[in-house]
Amino acid sequence: MQNRCVWEHNGNDSLLYSVDYAGAFTRGESREIALGKMRNEIASYLDWTGKITAEMVDTTIVQEKESELQIADADSDVIFDNEKEPLSKEEYLYLKDLALKSAGDFHQLYQSIPDKNVSCLPERKTFYGTRPRTAQEMYDHTKNVNAYYFGEVGINADNEGTIRECRERGFALLEKDWEFLNNPVVEGSYDELWSVRKMLRRFIWHDRIHARAMYRMAVKTFGADRTGNPFSFIL
Numbered sequence: 001m002q003n004r005c006v007w008e009h010n011g012n013d014s015l016l017y018s019v020d021y022a023g024a025f026t027r028g029e030s031r032e033i034a035l036g037k038m039r040n041e042i043a044s045y046l047d048w049t050g051k052i053t054a055e056m057v058d059t060t061i062v063q064e065k066e067s068e069l070q071i072a073d074a075d076s077d078v079i080f081d082n083e084k085e086p087l088s089k090e091e092y093l094y095l096k097d098l099a100l101k102s103a104g105d106f107h108q109l110y111q112s113i114p115d116k117n118v119s120c121l122p123e124r125k126t127f128y129g130t131r132p133r134t135a136q137e138m139y140d141h142t143k144n145v146n147a148y149y150f151g152e153v154g155i156n157a158d159n160e161g162t163i164r165e166c167r168e169r170g171f172a173l174l175e176k177d178w179e180f181l182n183n184p185v186v187e188g189s190y191d192e193l194w195s196v197r198k199m200l201r202r203f204i205w206h207d208r209i210h211a212r213a214m215y216r217m218a219v220k221t222f223g224a225d226r227t228g229n230p231f232s233f234i235l
Contacts, residue, residue, distance in 0.1 A: 001056060003042055006063040007031060008078045013071035019062065019080055021045050022095055023102070023204025027074065035059060048105075049098070074209050079185070083198040087181045095200040096171055102207040103164040109211055110139045113218050120221040135214055139163070142210040146170055149199050152188035153180075167203070 004019040009031065016034040018024040024045040028034035039057045046052070062081075069075040110116070113135035121133040132138040143163040150157035150170040157170035174180055180196050188194045 001042070001058060003038065003057050003059045004062045005038070005059055006065065006078060006080050007034075007061045008065040008067050008071065008076055010067045010069060010071040015071055015074065015076060016061075017078075017080070017201075017205070018042065018045075019082055022098065022201040023208050025205055025208070027071070031061075077190070077192045079193045079195065079198050080201075083195050083201065084183070084185050085197070086183045087197055089178070089181060092181060092196070092200075095197070099200055099203040100164060100167060100171075102204045103162075103167045106139075106142060106207045106211050107163050109214060110135055113214070114222055118221060119217055121217055132210070132213075133217070135218065138210050138214045138217070142207060145203075145206055148189075149202060150174070152192070152194040153186060153196050153199050 002020060006017045006019060008015045008017070012029050014028050014031045014034040016026045016028075016031070016038060018038075018041075021042060024041055026034045026037035026041050028037060038059050042057050063078075065078040067075075067077065069077060116135040116139070119133040119135075119137075121131075123133065124131045132141045143166065144159045146159050146163070146166045147157045147170075150173070153174075155170060155173050157166065157173060159166050161169075174196070183195050183197055185193050185195050
């Protein structure tokens with residue numbers, strides 16, 4: 001099974017992103033550590049999407065980005081080469097469905113936390129401020145990138161309602177003009193390059209990061225088990 005990857009790194013810290021499975025990623029203190037995690041990552045991603053897991057994963061690095069960002073905190077600005085290419089309507093609708101499923105599953109995970117304002121995690125500073133510690137803080141942070149991500153591709157979206165509701169409204173605004181399928185690359189905030197294809201991947205990736213964090217926090221804080229966890233891929 002082909003799994004083309006983009007390697008973004010800063011010194012020894014590495015983020016490895018799948019090109020073929022939007023939002024799938026691994027992180028490690030070295031490229032080799034990140035590569036070693038990728039087979040399990042793809043297997044869990046396929047389980048989440050309901051696809052059959054292949055026995056072999058042939059991972060190859062097809063693009064490299066040396067970064068000055070805090071990779072250890074999952075700070076990223078890379079745009080994949082294929083994220084500069086036009087989208088077919090079928091591909092867009094598939095990726096949109098994944099982004100909405102991801103938002104719905106994230107909301108379900110958040111709802112399952114018994115006390116959304118309690119956490120055993122210590123405070124820690126990251127590139128975007130103090131790390132979210134509680135389920136409420138993690139949910140609000142993850143939901144509230146909606147206006148930012150859509151804004152980077154020129155869509156005036158909002159963060160109102162649930163994470164899925166505001167994301168759905170953003171897509172509805174985007175779809176008012178199907179010319180967006182041409183997927184132009186635009187310069188957004190902080191000189192970062194964006195496209196609709198990149199935005200779709202970033203939504204799933206960002207949900208994935210904070211779903212893992214929320215689930216692990218809940219296990220440490222409340223002794224939660226894995227029963228009913230909608231994000232089987234985060235385990």
